[in-house]
Amino acid sequence: xxxxxxxxxxxxxxxxxxxxxxxxxxxxxxxxxxxxxxxxxxxxxxxxxxxxxxxxxxxxxxxxxxxxxxxxxxxxxxxxxxxxxxxxxxxxxxxxxxxxxxxxxxxxxxxxxxxxxxxxxxxxxxxxxxxxxxxxxxxxxxxxxxxxxxxxxxxxxxxxxxxxxxxxxxxxxxxxxxxxxxxxxxxxxxxxxxxxxxxxxxxxxxxxxxxxxxxxxxxxxxxxxxxxxxxxxxxxxxxxxxxxxxxxxxxxxxxxxxxxxxxxxxxxxxxxxxxxxxxxxxxxxxxxxxxxxxxxxxxxxxxxxxxxxxxxxxxxxxxxxxxxxxxxxxxxxxxxxxxxxxxxxxxxx
Numbered sequence: 001x002x003x004x005x006x007x008x009x010x011x012x013x014x015x016x017x018x019x020x021x022x023x024x025x026x027x028x029x030x031x032x033x034x035x036x037x038x039x040x041x042x043x044x045x046x047x048x049x050x051x052x053x054x055x056x057x058x059x060x061x062x063x064x065x066x067x068x069x070x071x072x073x074x075x076x077x078x079x080x081x082x083x084x085x086x087x088x089x090x091x092x093x094x095x096x097x098x099x100x101x102x103x104x105x106x107x108x109x110x111x112x113x114x115x116x117x118x119x120x121x122x123x124x125x126x127x128x129x130x131x132x133x134x135x136x137x138x139x140x141x142x143x144x145x146x147x148x149x150x151x152x153x154x155x156x157x158x159x160x161x162x163x164x165x166x167x168x169x170x171x172x173x174x175x176x177x178x179x180x181x182x183x184x185x186x187x188x189x190x191x192x193x194x195x196x197x198x199x200x201x202x203x204x205x206x207x208x209x210x211x212x213x214x215x216x217x218x219x220x221x222x223x224x225x226x227x228x229x230x231x232x233x234x235x236x237x238x239x240x241x242x243x244x245x246x247x248x249x250x251x252x253x254x255x256x257x258x259x260x261x262x263x264x265x266x267x268x269x270x271x272x273x274x275x276x277x278x279x280x281x282x283x284x285x286x287x288x289x290x291x292x293x294x295x296x297x298x299x300x301x302x303x304x305x306x307x308x309x310x311x312x313x314x315x316x317x318x319x320x321x322x323x324x325x326x327x328x329x330x331x332x333x334x335x336x337x338x339x340x341x342x343x344x345x346x347x348x349x
Contacts, residue, residue, distance in 0.1 A: 001022035001023065001024065001025060002022060002023040002024070002025065002026075002032070002134055002136065003020065003022055004020065004021055004022060004023050004128075004132050004133050004134045005018070005019075005020055005132065005133045005347055005348065006018075006019045006020065006021060006060045006128065006131055006132035006133070006347070007019060007060065007131045007132075007321055007324055007347070008057075008058040008059055008060045008128075008131075009048040009057060009058065009059045009061070010057050010058050011057055012048070012049050012050040012055065013049075015325045016048070016061075016131070016324050016325055016328075019058055019060065021058075021060070021128060023128075023134055023135065023136045024125070024136055025136075026071045026072070026073050026136055027073050027136075027138075028073040028074050028075045028076075029073050029075050029076060029138050029139055029140075030072070030073045030076070030136050030137065030138055030139065031069055031071075031072050031073075031076060031079050031085060031136070031137055031138075031139045031142045032069065032070050032071040032072070032134060032135070032136045033065070033067040033068065033069055033070070033085050033087065033134065033135050033136075033137070033142070034067050034068050034069075034070045034133070034134060035065055035066075035067040035130055035132060035133055035134060035135060035344045036066060036067040036068060036151060036152075036343075036344055036345070037065075037066050037067070037151060037152045037154075037155045037318075037341050037342065037343060037344060038062040038064055038065050038066075038129075038130035038131055038132075038155060038341065038342045038344060039062075039064025039065075039155040039156040039158070039159065039160070039314075039316075039339055039340070039341050039342075040062075040064075040319075040324070040327055040328075040331065040339065040340035040341065040342065041063065041064060041156075041159050041160070041186070041339075042185075042186065042247055042331055042332075043063075043159075043270075044061035044062065044063075044129075044328075045328050045331060045332065046270075047059065047061060047116075047117045048061055048328075051272070055117055056117055056118070056119075056126055059116060059117050059128075059129075060116055060128035060129050060130075060131050060132050061116055061117070061129050061130075061131055062115070062116065062129035062130030062131040062132070062342075063087070063088055063089045063114070063115040063116060063129055063130060063158065063159055064088065064130065064155045064156050064157075064158040064159045064160070064339075064341075065086060065087040065088070065115070065129070065130035065135060065155065065158065066084065066085070066086045066145055066151055066152075066154050066155045066158070067084075067085060067086075067135075067344070068082065068083070068084060068085070069081055069082060069083045069084075069085050070134075072139070073139075076139045077139070078139050078142070078144065079139060079142065079144075083144065084144070084145035084146075084147060084151065085142050085143065085144065085145060086142070086143040086144075086145050086154065086155075086157075086158050086304065087115060087130065087135055087137050087141065087142055087143070087158065088115070088141075088143070088158035088159060088162065088294065088300055089106070089112075089114060089115055089158070089159055089162075089294050090105060090106060090112040090113060090114060090115060090141060090294075091113055091114070091115050091120075091127060091137045091138070091141050092112070092113035092120065092121050092138060092141060093105040093108035093110070093111075093112045093113060094108050094109065094110040094121075095140075097109035097110065099296075102296075103296040103297060103298040103299065104296040105141075105296045105297055106293050106294045106295065106296055107293070107296075113127060114127060115127060115129045115130065116128050116129030116130075117129075130344075131321065131324070131342060131347075132344075132347070133344060133347055133348055140297060141297060143158070143297075143300055143301050143304055144301065144304070145304060146304070146305070146307075146308035148308050148311070149307065149308055149311070149313055150313055152316060152318055152341050152343070153313035153314050153315075153316050153341070154304075154307070154313055154314075155314070155316075155339075155341050156186065156190070156314035156316065156339040156341065157190075157303065157304060157307055157313065157314060158300070159294065160186045160187050160190045160314060160339060161190050161194075161303055161304075161307065161312075161314065162294050162295040162299070162300045162303050163187055163190075163268050163292070163293075163294050163295075164187055164190045164191040164194055164243065164245070164268065165190075165194050165295065165299075165303040165306075166292055166294065166295035166299055166303070167243065167266040167268060167290065167292035168191070168194055168195055168198065168241070168243065168266075169299070170290075170292065171241055171264050171266065171290065173195055173198045173200050173241060174198055174199055174200070175198070175199030175200070176199065176200070176201070177195075177198070177199075177200040177201070177240050177241060178200070178201050178203075178238060178239045178240045178241070178260070179195040179200040179201065179202050179203070179239065179240065179241045179242075179243065180202075180203045180204075180205050180224070180235075180238075180239045180241070180242045180243070180258065181195065181202065181203070181204055181205065181220070181242075181243045181245065182205045182206075182226075182242060182243065182244045182245060182246055182250065182255060182269075183205070183206065183244070183245040183246035183269065184204055184206050184208075184211045184214065184215055184218075184338075185245060185246075185247075185334060185338060186314075186336075186338050186339045187245035187268055187269065188204070188243075188245040188246075188338075189218055189314070189315055189337075189338040190314060190338075191243045191245055192204060192215065192218045192219055192220050193218060193219060193312050194312070195243070196218075196219035196220070196221075197219075197310050197312060200241075201221055201222075202219065202220045202221050202222070203220060203221065203222040203223065203224055203235075203239070204220040204222070204223050204224070205224045205226050205242075205255075206223070206224075206225065206226065207225070207226050207227050209225050211223075212225075214337070218315075226254070232254070232258070235258050236257050236258060237257075237258070237259070237260050237261075237285065238258055238259075238260060239258050239259055239260060239263055240259075240260055240262075240263055240264070241263065241264050241265075241266065242255055242258065242259060242263070242264070242265040242266065243266050243268065244265055244266060244267050244268065244269055245268055245269045246269040246271070247269045247270055247271060247272075248269075248271060248272075249271045249272065249273050249275070250271065250275070252265075252275045252276070252277050252281075252289075253276075253277060253278055253281050256277075256281040256282065256287055256289075257281065259285055259287045260285060261285045261286060262285070262286050262287075262288075263285055263287050263288070264287070264288045264289075264290055265287070265288070265289050265290070266290050266291075266292055267289060267290065267291045267292070268291075268292055277289075314338065314339045314341075315337055315338045315339070316338070316339050316340070316341045317336055317337065317339070317340050317341070318341050318342075318343055319340055319341070319342055319343065320342070320343060320346035321342050321343075321344070321346045321347040322346065324342065327340045
């Protein structure tokens with residue numbers, strides 16, 4: 001077994017505190033990664049605080065993991081010691097259902113194995129995440145990271161990046177597509193970057209006029225203050241695609257009015273309450289609401305390679321591990337531009 005240092009939550013009300021546990025020994029198909037950086041996702045907070053239910057404690061969060069390979073099993077082909085590597089939201093799946101066979105492991109019929117807060121496929125081991133010094137994962141679920149990019153700013157690509165890249169690709173965003181991104185946070189800022197890079201006309205939709213300057217800096221061509229009813233009416237029947245990244249409760253019907261014929265609203269933000277919806281909003285203009293969950297292993301690698309080619313990374317604030325509880329509170333308040341990333345060197349000291 002491999003001894004590991006970490007930070008963990010021990011119940012829904014507790015702060016994250018230092019914690020030690022052991023990873024499995026490296027198997028024939030495994031890659032051992034010395035973790036250098038780990039992003040902080042809002043879903044970490046939801047699960048630590050048991051806001052989605054069925055949380056398992058003690059819990060080591062973190063699924064935006066980058067680091068260096070320090071050991072590989074005898075059957076591993078993609079990695080060697082010294083390579084940069086990343087681990088995202090999942091570390092296993094059934095590997096034999098139709099989605100898995102088509103590289104869509106996130107939609108595994110039996111359910112994917114999350115990087116943390118889940119039971120691994122052995123039915124016994126509790127998966128623990130990236131707020132830790134080491135991780136051991138089957139090579140199928142490990143990604144190559146280019147040395148061209150700032151490694152600490154790559155970490156959020158493993159969740160925030162693929163969560164926005166995948167649906168924008170799925171709906172065919174390209175040059176001339178009119179895309180509206182709802183919410184400028186960890187997901188929203190990546191949605192802007194990707195949509196702009198695909199050649200779309202991109203509008204940031206926000207309730208905070210103060211975010212207009214930053215939205216334009218990130219590449220957005222337009223800004224719509226959704227509290228300004230007169231301005232909102234000007235965008236009725238305008239967008240081809242809306243990427244809804246907001247975790248708060250938002251008025252779905254107001255946004256559906258903004259979609260053109262065959263317009264699509266993609267849901268990647270998870271509100272705490274179930275939204276209400278008048279079906280006539282869908283009938284008009286033959287609109288569609290689409291849900292999307294990260295990406296499979298091939299598409300995640302495609303996204304990482306695309307980012308290396310286009311020099312796309314996340315905007316981050318680097319923190320030490322002992323700041324994590326303050327970082328959670330600031331994340332809830334939206335007080336980060338745009339993703340916290342933990343320097344795991346601070347945990348190794």
